[in-house]
Amino acid sequence: MSRVKVELDYSNIFESVEFPDAYKVSYLANAIVFPTYEDVRKDFGLVRAEYHLLLCLAHYSELTAQDVARITRRPRNSISRAVHRMLDLGFLKRVPDPSDARQAKLQITNEGKIMHKKVSEYLVAREAEIFSVLSESERKHFRDLIRKLANFASTLKR
Amino acid sequence: MSRVKVELDYSNIFESVEFPDAYKVSYLANAIVFPTYEDVRKDFGLVRAEYHLLLCLAHYSELTAQDVARITRRPRNSISRAVHRMLDLGFLKRVPDPSDARQAKLQITNEGKIMHKKVSEYLVAREAEIFSVLSESERKHFRDLIRKLANFASTLKR
DNA sequence: TTAAAGTTGTTCCAATTGGAACAATAATTA
DNA sequence: TAATTATTGTTCCAATTGGAACAACTTTAA
Numbered sequence: 137m138s139r140v141k142v143e144l145d146y147s148n149i150f151e152s153v154e155f156p157d158a159y160k161v162s163y164l165a166n167a168i169v170f171p172t173y174e175d176v177r178k179d180f181g182l183v184r185a186e187y188h189l190l191l192c193l194a195h196y197s198e199l200t201a202q203d204v205a206r207i208t209r210r211p212r213n214s215i216s217r218a219v220h221r222m223l224d225l226g227f228l229k230r231v232p233d234p235s236d237a238r239q240a241k242l243q244i245t246n247e248g249k250i251m252h253k254k255v256s257e258y259l260v261a262r263e264a265e266i267f268s269v270l271s272e273s274e275r276k277h278f279r280d281l282i283r284k285l286a287n288f289a290s291t292l293k294r
Numbered sequence: 295m296s297r298v299k300v301e302l303d304y305s306n307i308f309e310s311v312e313f314p315d316a317y318k319v320s321y322l323a324n325a326i327v328f329p330t331y332e333d334v335r336k337d338f339g340l341v342r343a344e345y346h347l348l349l350c351l352a353h354y355s356e357l358t359a360q361d362v363a364r365i366t367r368r369p370r371n372s373i374s375r376a377v378h379r380m381l382d383l384g385f386l387k388r389v390p391d392p393s394d395a396r397q398a399k400l401q402i403t404n405e406g407k408i409m410h411k412k413v414s415e416y417l418v419a420r421e422a423e424i425f426s427v428l429s430e431s432e433r434k435h436f437r438d439l440i441r442k443l444a445n446f447a448s449t450l451k452r
Numbered sequence: 453t454t455a456a457a458g459t460t461g462t463t464c465c466a467a468t469t470g471g472a473a474c475a476a477t478a479a480t481t482a
Numbered sequence: 483t484a485a486t487t488a489t490t491g492t493t494c495c496a497a498t499t500g501g502a503a504c505a506a507c508t509t510t511a512a
Contacts (some may be wrong), residue, residue, distance in 0.1 A: 146365045147448045150441060152353050154414045155421040157437055159329055165323035166367050167447035169316055178497055181389040183468085202490060207304045207322045209469050229391050238477045238490040256312045263313040269446040274439055279315055281428065281436040283308060286318040286425040289325035290305050341498085360460060369500050374461055396460040398509050458509070469498070480487070 146200060159238055180255050185218035190252040193244035193245055201237045209272050330420050338413050343368055343376035347386060348410040351402035385409055438452045 153159045173184045188208045192199055203221050205212045219242065222228040223245075227248035230240045244252065267275055310319045331342045340348075346366045349355055359377050363370045377400065380386040385406035388398045402410065425433055 146361075147445050148443055149350065149353050149365060151391065153349065155417040157425055157433070157440065158330070158417070158421045160354070160440045161319060161322050162327040162394055163444050164319050164440065164447055165327065167444075167450065169320040169323065172316070174412065174437070195307050200490080203304075207307060212491070213361065213470065213493080214468090216493090219491090225320070236478070236490085240491085258314070259313045263316045266443070267315055268448070270439065274442075275315070277435060278439045278443075281432055281439070282318045282322065284427055284432075285424070285436075286308055286321050286325075287305050289322055292325060358460080370461070371500065372498090373461080374463090377461090394460085394508070398461085454512085455486080456509100456511075458489090458507105460507080461505095463504080464502090469496100469499080471496095474491105476490085476492105478487100478489075478504095480485100482483100482485080 157254055160275065169264075170264050175262075176255055176258065179258070180251065182255065185214045186222055186227075188257055189215070189218055189222050189242070190244060190248055190255065193228065193242060194249065194252045194256075198241045200233070200241060201243075202239065204242070222248070256291070326420075326424050328383065332419075333411055336347065338409065339414070340413065341376070343372045344380055344385075345413055346372070347376055347380050347400070348402060348406055348413065349386065351400060352407065352414075354408045356399045356401055357443065358391070359400060362400070379438075380406070 138140050150156060150160060150163075176187055177183055180187075182185070185208075187248075188210065189204055193203045198204075202208075202212060205215045208215075219228065219230070223230060224244045225247075227245055229243050231247055234241050261275070267278075270278060308314060308318060308321075324359075325387065331345070334345055335341055338345075347362055350362045350365050354361070357365075359373045360370060362368075363373045366373075377386065377388070381388060383405075385403055387401050387403055389401070391399050392395050425436075428436060
């Protein structure tokens with residue numbers, strides 16, 4: 137007697153769950169975004185907060201650690217740890233702020249820019265792969281909608 | 295002399311980042327979804343994997359721990375831990391599978407259903423709040439698009 | 453039928469995490 | 483000015499996490 141193993145279709149939970157949109161955001165993050173960060177860790181040796189520093193400082197020429205914490209909504213101590221590691225690796229430099237001795241301005245170095253470029257290329261390719269399931273116009277639509285949501289989210293208190 | 299503290303507009307990083315869509319998914323998850331799970335932990339005493347068990351078993355009458363791991367894309371040991379806690383709390387029951395002694399079928403209890411209902415109501419309210427920034431038709435659109443993405447993601451190997 | 457490979461659920465462990473407290477400094481209020 | 487409150491970056495610590503290994507069992511291949 138041979139028993140047949142039925143492969144369940146797990147995807148229909150998407151339709152019946154009570155908070156479908158938020159659940160899918162969470163699911164997407166779990167299925168796609170965090171594994172990508174894990175790849176970055178394995179391939180480039182940078183954890184999320186460390187890459188976030190490169191990302192932020194590639195887009196703003198000068199930020200404090202606190203700025204980065206706010207931009208990324210990550211705890212300050214995680215950023216603090218990451219800053220030290222990135223300084224050691226030579227990807228960031230830090231200059232004390234003469235106008236406020238509590239804080240220091242962070243900048244990305246040339247090495248940091250090179251590393252940022254490498255990681256970015258990987259992430260861009262991943263994004264293209266993931267969103268390949270959408271047509272060009274769907275993708276544009278999605279981008280507009282999620283921008284709206286992300287902007288709204290950024291106004292929420294932490 | 296009084297110095298003016300300029301409040302940076304952090305949101306424009308959304309526009310310039312190299313992988314805008316995936317980044318926003320990640321950002322949304324960080325800004326909205328995970329704080330929500332944190333609220334559930336504080337208010338209901340359940341960690342994410344524990345609530346996931348309730349969620350899955352409220353939608354499928356019988357699942358193995360492995361099924362839940364696959365549905366939620368979480369590691370099996372996290373699920374295993376959560377199962378034990380939920381059994382102790384009386385929210386789940388477990389019956390050995392006579393056709394395969396390795397596994398056991400999980401079911402939600404009445405207490406589990408009650409808890410699931412309470413947590414769900416909270417999550418539904420949160421979702422409504424978060425997505426209130428979209429119009430009805432935008433929201434419908436967003437739902438279609440993210441469903442497509444989530445379904446695609448569910449086909450990716452882990 | 454036997455051996456090898458795969459699966460399930462579990463335990464162990466090392467690494468990561470973020471909250472809380474802290475010292476140093478700055479801003480605000482009295 | 484002095485005292486209070488707030489902010490920045492850091493360290494400490496307890497809890498969470500997920501990878502790896504494992505035992506028990508099942509399936510597949512030889």
